[in-house]
Amino acid sequence: MNKIWQFSSYNLWSQFAPPVGQEQFHCDMKRGFAKARKREPQVAPLLATDNTPQRIGILAQKGVYEFHQNPQQFSGKDGVEQLAEILQLSQESATVQERVLVILTNYHQHPILSGKNIIKLNRGDEGFPPPILILEGNYQFNFYAAIDCIFAEPDGTLHILDFKTGKSEFDHRQAYLYLLATSYLYPQKPAIASFYNLETGKQSEPITTTVDTLKAFQIEMASIAKRHQKDLKRYRNNPDEFNIIFPPNPGLNCFYCPFNSICQFSTVKLEVTA
Known part of the structure; x- marks a missing residue:
């Protein structure tokens, strides 16, 4: 059976069309970097590195998982501290540590999956x-x-x-x-x-x-899935038209974009080099 290359997901859809009210933060060029240029030497390391929101989300999910792997932690007063050690939270940035500790404490007090x-x-x-x-x-x-x-x-x-x-x-x-x-x-x-x-x-x-x-x-x-494959094919055939196929939307969203250091349209980059 031939391998199916066409794919779709919520993540891909959100890169095409943001949630209502978030349009000003949407930039289709992010999809271009993440999907069309993901193997390039400048891009691949950026994709391999979790940003702060991603780290918080991953550790929060791990925390819930570990709580339910070891339910006895719910009854112990030091359950949160034990879980922080399991997650090696001390190796994370101060912001990640602070917010994840709040999450673990909240879940320890209100474990919505309990029972x-x-x-x-x-x-x-x-x-x-x-x-x-x-x-x-x-x-x-x-x-x-x-x-x-x-x-x-x-x-x-x-x-x-x-x-x-x-x-x-x-x-x-x-x-x-x-x-x-x-x-x-x-x-x-x-x-x-x-x-x-x-x-x-x-x-x-x-x-x-x-x-x-x-x-x-x-x-x-x-x-x-069809639209995305069409864009990828257009880019492979016309790599010089990257910014036409995946148009940028520079602005506030540039501050939170993982590609702001390599994007020629990034307002963050322009401010730093000005």
Whole structure:
């Protein structure tokens, strides 16, 4: 069987179209660096290095995982300190240490998965999950969905829970895509999805869907996969048109972009060299 190169995911969709209200922070050139130029010597090391929000997210997920691997930590007063040692938190930056300690303390006090029938709980550093092969019309593509946690409600309904950190609003598109993935992974099971912010304690209402809605999201994922492959092909054939194929949007978002040190359009770079 031929390898399927076409793929789609929430991450890729968010690089095409940001959540509502975040348009000013969107830059399609980031997708170009991350997907089209990812193997270049200047780009690869930047992709291999986690930024501060990424480190916090990974360690937060690991913290939840370790709590439930060793439930006795919930009853101990020094459970947070023990977990900080397991995560080697002392080796992280001061900002990461401070925020992750808050997250661990919050979860130690309010472990929302305690007593749940956990079916799947990711550690947070597994990398890409196995792809789901989707056939939409006559078009095949791999769909990736890195689900943080699945537990069963008392009535058997699967509950997909996505952990968040930071201050960003929940993007419900992600929940629908996880429900799409679940419809393939557990086709006979009803499912709902929700978000929980480990840092603030904010939780969304459960999100439900219909067969027609999932079909619409599947069609959108197929469209994203096709558009992305078209852009990659255009870039391979016309590398000098990088900024046309993946147009930049310089501004405040440059301060948080991992590619600001090598991007000719970055306002951060311009300010430093001025």
